[in-house]
Amino acid sequence: MRAARFENKVAVITGAAQGIGRAVALQMAAEGAELVLVDRSEIVHEVAQEAEAAGAVAVHVETADLEQYPDCCRAIDGAVSRFGRIDILVNNVGGTIWAKPYEAYEEEQIEAEVRRSLFPTLWCCHAVLKPMQAQGGGAIVNVSSIATRGLNRVPYAAAKGGVNAMTVCMAFENSQHGIRVNAVAPGGTDVGERRIPRNTAQQSEQEKVWYQQIVDQTIDSTFMKRYSTPEEQASAILFLASDDASYITGTVLPVGGGDLG
Numbered sequence: 001m002r003a004a005r006f007e008n009k010v011a012v013i014t015g016a017a018q019g020i021g022r023a024v025a026l027q028m029a030a031e032g033a034e035l036v037l038v039d040r041s042e043i044v045h046e047v048a049q050e051a052e053a054a055g056a057v058a059v060h061v062e063t064a065d066l067e068q069y070p071d072c073c074r075a076i077d078g079a080v081s082r083f084g085r086i087d088i089l090v091n092n093v094g095g096t097i098w099a100k101p102y103e104a105y106e107e108e109q110i111e112a113e114v115r116r117s118l119f120p121t122l123w124c125c126h127a128v129l130k131p132m133q134a135q136g137g138g139a140i141v142n143v144s145s146i147a148t149r150g151l152n153r154v155p156y157a158a159a160k161g162g163v164n165a166m167t168v169c170m171a172f173e174n175s176q177h178g179i180r181v182n183a184v185a186p187g188g189t190d191v192g193e194r195r196i197p198r199n200t201a202q203q204s205e206q207e208k209v210w211y212q213q214i215v216d217q218t219i220d221s222t223f224m225k226r227y228s229t230p231e232e233q234a235s236a237i238l239f240l241a242s243d244d245a246s247y248i249t250g251t252v253l254p255v256g257g258g259d260l261g
Helices: 019-030 044-054 069-083 107-117 119-135 154-177 205-221 230-241
Strands: 010-014 034-039 058-063 088-091 138-143 179-186 252-255
Touching: 010 019, 010 069, 010 119, 019 034, 019 044, 019 230, 034 044, 034 069, 044 058, 058 069, 069 119, 088 119, 088 230, 107 119, 107 154, 119 138, 119 154, 119 179, 138 154, 138 230, 154 179, 154 252, 179 230, 230 252
Parallel strands: 010 034, 010 088, 034 058, 088 138, 138 179, 179 252
Antiparallel strands: none
Protein backbone atom coordinates (compact mmCIF):
# COMPACT_ATOMS: atom_id res chain seq x y z
CA MET A 1 0.00 0.00 0.00
CA ARG A 2 1.26 3.45 -0.88
CA ALA A 3 2.16 5.88 1.91
CA ALA A 4 -0.42 8.49 2.88
CA ARG A 5 1.94 11.28 3.91
CA PHE A 6 -0.41 14.03 2.80
CA GLU A 7 -3.70 13.05 4.41
CA ASN A 8 -5.33 16.16 5.92
CA LYS A 9 -2.76 18.35 4.12
CA VAL A 10 -3.62 21.17 1.74
CA ALA A 11 -0.99 21.59 -0.97
CA VAL A 12 -0.75 24.41 -3.50
CA ILE A 13 1.17 23.40 -6.63
CA THR A 14 2.07 26.05 -9.20
CA GLY A 15 2.82 25.26 -12.83
CA ALA A 16 0.66 22.18 -12.39
CA ALA A 17 -0.56 21.81 -15.97
CA GLN A 18 2.34 19.71 -17.26
CA GLY A 19 5.82 18.36 -16.59
CA ILE A 20 7.14 18.22 -13.03
CA GLY A 21 4.15 20.11 -11.64
CA ARG A 22 1.71 17.56 -13.01
CA ALA A 23 3.81 14.71 -11.63
CA VAL A 24 3.84 16.34 -8.18
CA ALA A 25 0.07 16.79 -8.29
CA LEU A 26 -0.61 13.17 -9.21
CA GLN A 27 1.82 11.74 -6.64
CA MET A 28 0.40 13.94 -3.87
CA ALA A 29 -3.11 12.97 -4.94
CA ALA A 30 -2.22 9.31 -4.56
CA GLU A 31 -1.06 10.05 -1.01
CA GLY A 32 -4.30 11.67 0.06
CA ALA A 33 -3.67 15.40 -0.35
CA GLU A 34 -6.20 18.15 -0.82
CA LEU A 35 -4.88 20.05 -3.82
CA VAL A 36 -4.91 23.55 -5.21
CA LEU A 37 -3.56 23.43 -8.76
CA VAL A 38 -2.43 26.73 -10.24
CA ASP A 39 -1.45 27.43 -13.83
CA ARG A 40 -2.17 30.00 -16.50
CA SER A 41 -3.18 27.25 -18.93
CA GLU A 42 -6.67 25.77 -18.99
CA ILE A 43 -4.95 22.37 -19.32
CA VAL A 44 -4.70 22.45 -15.53
CA HIS A 45 -8.38 21.43 -15.39
CA GLU A 46 -7.45 18.14 -17.10
CA VAL A 47 -4.78 17.55 -14.45
CA ALA A 48 -7.40 18.21 -11.76
CA GLN A 49 -9.50 15.39 -13.20
CA GLU A 50 -6.45 13.11 -13.23
CA ALA A 51 -5.69 14.02 -9.63
CA GLU A 52 -9.23 13.21 -8.53
CA ALA A 53 -8.95 9.84 -10.26
CA ALA A 54 -5.59 9.26 -8.54
CA GLY A 55 -7.14 9.70 -5.10
CA ALA A 56 -7.04 13.37 -4.17
CA VAL A 57 -9.52 14.11 -1.39
CA ALA A 58 -10.45 17.42 -3.01
CA VAL A 59 -9.10 19.50 -5.89
CA HIS A 60 -9.44 23.23 -6.45
CA VAL A 61 -8.13 25.01 -9.57
CA GLU A 62 -6.89 28.58 -9.89
CA THR A 63 -5.97 29.86 -13.35
CA ALA A 64 -3.44 32.65 -12.92
CA ASP A 65 -0.39 34.26 -14.50
CA LEU A 66 2.07 33.96 -11.64
CA GLU A 67 4.50 36.40 -13.19
CA GLN A 68 2.01 38.99 -11.93
CA TYR A 69 1.87 39.66 -8.17
CA PRO A 70 -1.91 40.28 -8.04
CA ASP A 71 -2.52 36.88 -9.64
CA CYS A 72 -0.29 35.20 -7.05
CA CYS A 73 -2.23 36.86 -4.24
CA ARG A 74 -5.52 35.84 -5.82
CA ALA A 75 -4.41 32.22 -6.14
CA ILE A 76 -3.22 32.01 -2.54
CA ASP A 77 -6.33 33.79 -1.26
CA GLY A 78 -8.45 31.37 -3.28
CA ALA A 79 -6.72 28.41 -1.66
CA VAL A 80 -7.25 29.78 1.85
CA SER A 81 -10.87 30.63 1.07
CA ARG A 82 -11.52 27.10 -0.23
CA PHE A 83 -9.70 25.07 2.44
CA GLY A 84 -9.03 27.45 5.34
CA ARG A 85 -5.28 26.80 5.37
CA ILE A 86 -2.23 26.00 3.23
CA ASP A 87 0.13 23.35 4.57
CA ILE A 88 2.40 23.04 1.53
CA LEU A 89 3.40 25.33 -1.31
CA VAL A 90 5.35 23.90 -4.26
CA ASN A 91 6.69 26.69 -6.47
CA ASN A 92 7.22 25.02 -9.83
CA VAL A 93 6.74 27.85 -12.35
CA GLY A 94 9.83 28.56 -14.45
CA GLY A 95 11.95 27.24 -17.27
CA THR A 96 14.44 28.30 -19.89
CA ILE A 97 12.87 30.28 -22.72
CA TRP A 98 15.98 30.80 -24.87
CA ALA A 99 19.32 29.01 -25.03
CA LYS A 100 22.27 31.04 -26.24
CA PRO A 101 25.56 32.55 -25.09
CA TYR A 102 24.90 35.54 -22.83
CA GLU A 103 26.15 38.14 -25.31
CA ALA A 104 23.54 36.95 -27.81
CA TYR A 105 20.59 37.69 -25.52
CA GLU A 106 18.57 40.83 -26.11
CA GLU A 107 17.60 43.11 -23.24
CA GLU A 108 13.94 42.10 -23.23
CA GLN A 109 14.88 38.41 -23.34
CA ILE A 110 17.01 38.78 -20.20
CA GLU A 111 14.13 40.44 -18.39
CA ALA A 112 11.68 37.79 -19.61
CA GLU A 113 13.86 34.94 -18.32
CA VAL A 114 14.07 36.51 -14.86
CA ARG A 115 10.33 37.24 -14.78
CA ARG A 116 9.57 33.63 -15.70
CA SER A 117 11.95 31.82 -13.37
CA LEU A 118 12.34 34.07 -10.31
CA PHE A 119 9.32 36.29 -9.80
CA PRO A 120 6.57 33.64 -9.58
CA THR A 121 8.48 32.06 -6.69
CA LEU A 122 9.17 35.41 -5.03
CA TRP A 123 5.55 36.51 -5.39
CA CYS A 124 3.94 33.26 -4.23
CA CYS A 125 6.21 32.96 -1.20
CA HIS A 126 5.41 36.54 -0.24
CA ALA A 127 1.68 35.85 -0.55
CA VAL A 128 1.72 32.59 1.44
CA LEU A 129 3.93 33.56 4.38
CA LYS A 130 1.32 35.45 6.40
CA PRO A 131 -1.27 32.64 6.21
CA MET A 132 1.37 30.06 7.13
CA GLN A 133 2.67 32.20 9.99
CA ALA A 134 -0.86 32.69 11.29
CA GLN A 135 -1.55 28.95 11.32
CA GLY A 136 1.82 28.21 12.96
CA GLY A 137 3.60 26.18 10.31
CA GLY A 138 3.94 24.93 6.78
CA ALA A 139 6.38 23.66 4.18
CA ILE A 140 7.55 25.47 1.05
CA VAL A 141 9.46 23.67 -1.69
CA ASN A 142 10.91 25.84 -4.44
CA VAL A 143 11.93 24.31 -7.76
CA SER A 144 15.38 25.60 -8.70
CA SER A 145 17.83 24.07 -11.20
CA ILE A 146 21.34 22.68 -11.44
CA ALA A 147 21.64 24.95 -14.49
CA THR A 148 23.04 27.59 -12.13
CA ARG A 149 26.26 25.99 -13.32
CA GLY A 150 25.86 25.35 -17.03
CA LEU A 151 26.02 26.59 -20.61
CA ASN A 152 23.95 29.08 -22.61
CA ARG A 153 21.46 30.06 -19.88
CA VAL A 154 22.97 32.95 -17.90
CA PRO A 155 19.69 34.84 -17.28
CA TYR A 156 17.87 31.64 -16.31
CA ALA A 157 20.80 30.64 -14.10
CA ALA A 158 20.72 34.05 -12.42
CA ALA A 159 17.01 33.62 -11.72
CA LYS A 160 17.46 30.16 -10.24
CA GLY A 161 20.45 31.36 -8.22
CA GLY A 162 18.03 33.89 -6.79
CA VAL A 163 15.62 31.07 -5.93
CA ASN A 164 18.42 29.30 -4.06
CA ALA A 165 19.31 32.44 -2.09
CA MET A 166 15.74 33.31 -1.18
CA THR A 167 15.15 29.72 -0.06
CA VAL A 168 17.91 29.88 2.53
CA CYS A 169 17.03 33.39 3.71
CA MET A 170 13.32 32.61 4.09
CA ALA A 171 14.15 29.42 5.98
CA PHE A 172 16.30 31.45 8.38
CA GLU A 173 13.56 34.05 8.91
CA ASN A 174 10.64 31.64 9.28
CA SER A 175 11.88 28.70 11.32
CA GLN A 176 10.51 30.48 14.40
CA HIS A 177 7.06 30.22 12.83
CA GLY A 178 7.35 26.48 12.20
CA ILE A 179 7.76 27.00 8.46
CA ARG A 180 10.32 24.93 6.57
CA VAL A 181 11.65 26.26 3.26
CA ASN A 182 13.69 24.06 0.93
CA ALA A 183 14.42 23.76 -2.77
CA VAL A 184 14.93 20.95 -5.24
CA ALA A 185 17.40 21.63 -8.06
CA PRO A 186 16.43 19.35 -10.95
CA GLY A 187 18.85 18.27 -13.61
CA GLY A 188 17.70 17.68 -17.16
CA THR A 189 14.20 16.23 -17.10
CA ASP A 190 12.47 14.49 -19.99
CA VAL A 191 8.91 15.78 -19.94
CA GLY A 192 8.16 14.76 -23.51
CA GLU A 193 6.74 17.22 -26.00
CA ARG A 194 5.33 20.21 -24.15
CA ARG A 195 1.72 20.95 -25.01
CA ILE A 196 2.44 24.61 -24.36
CA PRO A 197 5.97 25.44 -25.55
CA ARG A 198 7.95 28.07 -23.64
CA ASN A 199 9.08 29.61 -26.90
CA THR A 200 6.83 29.43 -29.95
CA ALA A 201 9.36 30.96 -32.36
CA GLN A 202 11.00 28.58 -34.83
CA GLN A 203 14.63 27.91 -33.92
CA SER A 204 17.35 29.03 -36.31
CA GLU A 205 20.12 26.59 -37.19
CA GLN A 206 22.44 28.44 -34.79
CA GLU A 207 19.87 28.25 -32.00
CA LYS A 208 19.55 24.51 -32.55
CA VAL A 209 23.33 24.18 -32.11
CA TRP A 210 23.24 26.21 -28.89
CA TYR A 211 20.37 24.13 -27.51
CA GLN A 212 22.14 20.88 -28.36
CA GLN A 213 25.13 22.15 -26.37
CA ILE A 214 22.84 22.31 -23.33
CA VAL A 215 21.63 18.75 -23.89
CA ASP A 216 25.17 17.41 -24.37
CA GLN A 217 26.54 19.24 -21.33
CA THR A 218 23.62 18.12 -19.16
CA ILE A 219 24.06 14.45 -19.98
CA ASP A 220 27.86 14.60 -19.80
CA SER A 221 27.74 16.24 -16.34
CA THR A 222 25.62 13.49 -14.78
CA PHE A 223 27.08 10.30 -13.38
CA MET A 224 24.07 8.41 -14.76
CA LYS A 225 24.34 9.79 -18.33
CA ARG A 226 20.63 10.35 -18.82
CA TYR A 227 17.80 12.76 -18.19
CA SER A 228 15.47 12.16 -15.25
CA THR A 229 11.75 11.53 -15.41
CA PRO A 230 9.26 14.02 -13.97
CA GLU A 231 8.32 11.37 -11.41
CA GLU A 232 11.91 11.19 -10.14
CA GLN A 233 11.88 14.93 -9.55
CA ALA A 234 8.45 14.79 -7.96
CA SER A 235 9.59 12.14 -5.49
CA ALA A 236 12.29 14.46 -4.16
CA ILE A 237 9.83 17.36 -3.94
CA LEU A 238 7.33 15.22 -2.04
CA PHE A 239 10.01 14.14 0.42
CA LEU A 240 10.92 17.75 1.28
CA ALA A 241 7.23 18.69 1.50
CA SER A 242 6.42 15.83 3.85
CA ASP A 243 6.93 15.33 7.57
CA ASP A 244 9.69 12.86 6.64
CA ALA A 245 11.83 15.99 6.19
CA SER A 246 10.72 17.61 9.45
CA TYR A 247 14.30 18.52 10.46
CA ILE A 248 15.39 19.79 7.04
CA THR A 249 15.15 23.47 6.13
CA GLY A 250 17.23 25.98 4.17
CA THR A 251 18.53 23.19 1.92
CA VAL A 252 18.87 23.05 -1.87
CA LEU A 253 18.75 19.38 -2.90
CA PRO A 254 20.32 18.62 -6.30
CA VAL A 255 18.43 15.93 -8.21
CA GLY A 256 20.75 15.66 -11.16
CA GLY A 257 21.99 12.08 -11.33
CA GLY A 258 25.18 13.04 -9.51
CA ASP A 259 25.55 16.51 -11.03
CA LEU A 260 25.51 18.94 -8.09
CA GLY A 261 25.18 22.04 -10.28
